[in-house]
Amino acid sequence: MNEPVHMVDEELIRSCLSGDRNAQKVLFDKYTRRMMGICMRYAPSREEAEDMLQEGWIKVFRNLHSFRFEGSAEGWIKRIMVNTCLETLRKNKKMANQVELDDVYESVYTEINSADFMSAKELLKLIHKLPSGYRTVFNLFAIEGYSHKEIAAMLSITENTSKSQYSRARMHLQRMLLLENA
Template sequence: MKVEQLREKEHIHKKIIEACKQGDNRSRYELYALYSKAMFNISYRMMNNREEAEDMLQEAFTQAFLKLESFRYESNFGAWLKRIVVNTCINAINKKKVELTYCEEIYDYDATEESNDYEPEYTVANITKAMEKLPEGGRMVFSLYLLEGYDHAEISQILGITESTSKSQFMRAKRRIVETLKQTHGDAMDNS
C-alpha cells in the first residue's frame, strides 16, 4: 500500500470530521455514535461510577467538538479523542480534590502460602469487577497502563507521580486483582 492510501485509511472518518468542523449537527451525532461506546468504557474505568462516567463522556465530547479545529490528522481521531476523555476524567477527579489513594503494601506476598491448585478465571468481566475494588490511584494506573496502553512515563506525567510510583502501583494493583479473583473463585468453590 502506498503512503497516501495508508493515510486515507487512517482517517476513514475524515469526511465526517470535516463536516463537524463546518458545524453539521448530523455529522456530530454520527461521530458521537461511532466513538461514544469505546470512550464511555474508558471513562467508566477511570471514574468507577456509571453516572460520573456518563457526565465525563458528555463533557469530553463537548470539549472535542469545541477543539475540533485543532485536530490536524497527525494521529487517528480515536487516539486524539481518548486523550481528551482521559484528561477530562483526571481533571474531574482533581477538581473533587480527591487525593489519589495508592495501594499500600499490606500483604507480604509469600509464595509458600500459595498452595491452591486452581487458577482464577481471568475474564474481562471478572477483572473489571476486581478493578472496582482497587483504591482509586491503583485503579487509574492499572487502567491507563494495561487497558489504555499508556506507558509508565506517560502515566507519571498524566497523574503527576514518578515513573517508579506508576510501576509499583501497577504491580500492586495487578497483585490485588489476582488476590481478589482467587478469593472470589475460592468463595465460589466453597458455595458449590
C-alpha cells in the same frame, strides 16, 4: 484496511467542523460506546463515567479544529477522553497519591462469581474495587499502554509512585482473581 476508515472519519470531522449537527451526532454515535467503556474503567461509578463522557465529548467538539488529520480520529478522541477522566478524578481529589488504604482490601473479596471465564463486566467490577489511585495507574499502564514515565507526568506523581501503585494494583487484582478461581 484502515485507510477507508480514516477517510470516512476525515470527511465526518470536516463536516463537524463546518458546524453540521448531524455529522457531530454521527461521530458521537460511532465512538461513544467505546469511549464510555474507557470512562467506565476510570470512574468509580456509572454516573461519574457519564459525566466524564459528556465532558470529554464537549471537549472533542470544541477542539476539533486542532485535530490535524494525522493519526486516527479514534485515537485522538480517546486521548481526550482519558485526559478528561484524569482531570475529573483530580478535581474530585480522588487521585493516586492520596490512597493508602490497606484496610479497604477486605471488602474487595466478596460477591465475585467463580468462573474460569470472566466477562468484561466482571473484570470491570474488579477494577472498580480497586482504590481510585491504583485503578487510574493500572488503567493507564496495563490497558492504555502508557509508560510509568508518562503516567508520572500525567498525574504529577513520581515514576516510582506510579510503579509501586501499579504493582499494588496488579497484586490486588491477582489476589481477587485467585480467590475467584479457587
